[in-house]
Amino acid sequence: MRTYRVAVVGLGWAGRSIWLPRLRAHPAFEVVAAVDPEAVIRSAVGREAGDLQLLSGVDGLKGLSLDLAVVAVPNHLHHDVAKGLLLDGISVFLEKPVCLSSAEVDSLAAAERAGRATLLAGSAANFRADILALHDLRKELGHIRHLELSWIRARGVPSGDGWFTDRRYAGGGALVDLGWHLLDVAGPLLGDAEIDQIAGSVSADFVNDSSRGAVWRHDAGTGAGGDVEDTANAFLVTEDGTSVLVRASWASHEQRDVTTVAVHGSEGTARLRCTFGFSPNREDKAVLSLTCDGETVVLPVPEEPIGSEYDRQLNELPGLLADPASQGRAIEDARKTVRVIEGVYGSVQQRSGRRSA
Template structure:
């Protein structure tokens, strides 16, 4: 006897900028587990453009038009400074939320989300897709053979990839920070996935902005609107973390660099060997060809085999997982816990960065 097929998750997408349209809208429309029931976009020009292609899907100017009776999940992909306020409003109204990273910009915003989740009885789910990559899963499996983990190096460095986002990405009061908040959030999520819970005792960091105002370093593939004016966020951040049990983690997040290609490198060093994954996270077309996973023991390096998959497959895989997470009572509070750890590390990195050193250099 076959089980009855579950009804689709009725989903609303809030925020129809690049991420909302390019990452989520098309995937939700084609995924059999979801029914797209509403779109929300405050910008009238963008809302009118989307409405022409929406078919019978309701299109609203504000999220307060949504109700828990009609929406099972709200996918929130608004600019960073609106993440916590919009998600908190929906959670308080009893609407579960899938919130794009960064889930918050400050520790105070984590408290606000926790209170809203408790008040509305709805679940907050976190959107950070890097952990759903097949090559990261292969690295995680290999990490189990490395003995006691001593050190990890996690870097995501773009050659050219400064996002404009209609201006808000490079304005600190709207974005919360630069490359550390944007790319570093993914890296910190992956760190916990690969290494388990990390009680970070020591944090040191530095930031710089040698490329962020240069037009030639913008992320052309995002199709953002051109923005003039000086940025006040970093394009590159370096951090070094040490845990209570002596494990160290090096972290590098860069929107732009002198590299030829955008590349992500995850290196895990243990008492019994080292594993390294070289790939490119995200959607940039200026990427490494495929993924390379290697395992080194006693001076001998051998390929470990990294699964090949299309660009963006991790987002499909994350959508596959969301209905079960939404239905699982144990999911309540998990995104809050994860976000609290990540934003604490990010705040400590920024606080440790030398205040007297100029953020911008001469590499325009």
């Protein structure tokens, strides 16, 4: 097995809790460097993993003969950091959201081609065992007519040192954060059908409530000043008439954090109830059912530790890096997702403009 030389760029919660330990433990990867502008963070990581080169900026990665950079910086930096690395010929595994606008998608596509490198996307929802089991039912459902996807947290507004709730740095709220995962799950179910109708609404009842912070991230609370939505609802229709209902919420009146996916087809309906992410306030287990002609059967779903989807995704990376056909795939997936997110926010702004006119 080839060993890939990797750098982790961004040592916030995702970089340190998800990617750095998994990469260091995986036999296919050798982590040679880590990048973060904060000296305190670099020092803490140095105590945990003293064999790494700890750098304050991505310019220090030049000359390290890297095969891959895992980028987990704040959202507004995704495009610029990934673009620079791609142009240097370094393949990039980029945490979601891949970028924040259609213009940024085009820019990353050009950088990928110019640098002859590969951009890979880091949304892991489709690598969950329960989601894989749901996708396996697709043929039994016949023609897909309607999807319902929701991720509702009871208390889970992330602070991320404040940038998560600041539109200038996050690009949006729960729709960009949780909704990206839900749209990823919808992608394989919709196939090549393009979404051509989008309507959406957003609200912000909880985003500035200090009691609604994501405790598993050690976020003390959000404080005041957040200007993004904590809840987003979207209704989408594809060119072939399939409808999609998406609901993403960082906080709610629910007791537990729950993710649900329902796939309604001409021959049956599949439903999955589980909890995405790392929150400890979760469903006891994933429940997957299939309903046909009035009869519902609960299907077995493999149990797995929280976060196993990231291990499974990491196992796929060497094959993707070695396959020239991987170039452009993440870009096209991101293009579809960004188009939907822009459409939802555009729908909200248009309605707001009509009210103020």
